[in-house]
Amino acid sequence: MRCSPSKNTEERIREAARQVFLEKGFDGTTSRDIAEAAGINIALTNYYFRSKEKLFISIFDELIQLFFEGMFCILNKPIGLREKITELVEHDFQLMKSNPSLCIFVMNEIHRNPERMANAVEARKQFQQSVFDEQLRREAALGHIRSIEAMHLMVMIVSNIQFLFISKAMHIRIWHMSEEAFDAFANRHKGIVIDMITNYLFAFESV
Amino acid sequence: MRCSPSKNTEERIREAARQVFLEKGFDGTTSRDIAEAAGINIALTNYYFRSKEKLFISIFDELIQLFFEGMFCILNKPIGLREKITELVEHDFQLMKSNPSLCIFVMNEIHRNPERMANAVEARKQFQQSVFDEQLRREAALGHIRSIEAMHLMVMIVSNIQFLFISKAMHIRIWHMSEEAFDAFANRHKGIVIDMITNYLFAFESV
DNA sequence: TCCTGTTTTAAACAAACGTTTAAATTTTAA
DNA sequence: TTAAAATTTAAACGTTTGTTTAAAACAGGA
Incomplete structure (x- = not known):
């Protein structure tokens, strides 16, 4: 027992x-x-x-952790910026592909009921304590990359990936897409996004 | 009467x-x-x-139109690409700022109930008939811009703006932001996004 | 004025909701 | 084997849901 x-x-x-x-x-x-x-x-x-509410909170907390943990893990890896950004994009893409409803679910529940984001402090700490912020400042000081706040870069990365899956149902409906066609499109888009972001960060002096 | x-x-x-x-x-x-x-x-x-359902559909259709009409209008404007992209971003930003719940509402309702996107055909036609696609091909053929499908560019633009507002509640919660602080962040981010996208499109030969 | 059609109301409807009860069943340990 | 504990069940609880009813209030033209 x-x-x-x-x-x-x-x-x-x-x-x-x-x-x-x-x-x-x-x-x-x-x-x-x-x-x-x-x-x-x-x-x-x-x-x-x-209760239904307590069951939901239990599930929701678990999903919030799934939503963040992989990202924090990569942020702390001792690897170069270019590689790190690629990894962040690839990981987010894979997470969204494996859990197509995760992002819109999380965003929607927090939007409707912000106090459900109880572990907000935890997420903030994990982000602030990560190596990422310092890494960005160092590379910028050395002139290797364009100077940019970590938050802006992070939002850039997740916006371009997660919105793909948030708008998946709309895309499929508007363009008469099959699941496979959408997957192919999303894959191509992921590559473009990596190009665009690294290009913005690293190829800034060519002007 | x-x-x-x-x-x-x-x-x-x-x-x-x-x-x-x-x-x-x-x-x-x-x-x-x-x-x-x-x-x-x-x-x-x-x-x-x-019924509640019929009332909802009436409201939803009206909001879907609000969601798209401004964008289609800009896509058909007889202006240069650089200016057009900036206008698309600025318009989307203003729309989201004025209706902070609009995007997540639309995405969520379509996600949960795709058949509500009844006007999907209409949206596709309006997009396909727009000047944008041809404009992109022409400029690419002339070597003025990097070659890119219109769909990828559109998704790029709206992803970076709309996701800001989809994740607004989460950001405010995680970073202890006030509404004003978020607005300031969003404004800065908008500028970065315009830089990044135009940089990707126009500064591609410097490599 | 009175009549006719429109608009608004209070009250009720059956169905579905989250939750609880109390009994039946199964598992556990002595 | 037996009695206590844990698990599962069918049934019901009181609310809330979307919707309907039938009567009241209101309007304008004869």
């Missing part, structure tokens, strides 16, 4: 909730949706988690 | 619905929310519009 044998049921609820919340959002999800997706009785969601 | 004297009430409902839907999304909005915001009886929303 100690090391709960209910892990199975609890984890099944978590997985079902993760899927349904990501797909429909908090407001669009009902307790019965989750129970049905998990193949369990409705009452069990409130037996393991105490 | 002919030319309905109820225009007042109907428009009051529309305005209230627009505000509440933008703020809370379709799922998060109740009929009573709208009635209360409009200061009218609940039954009136179904008297003028036949």
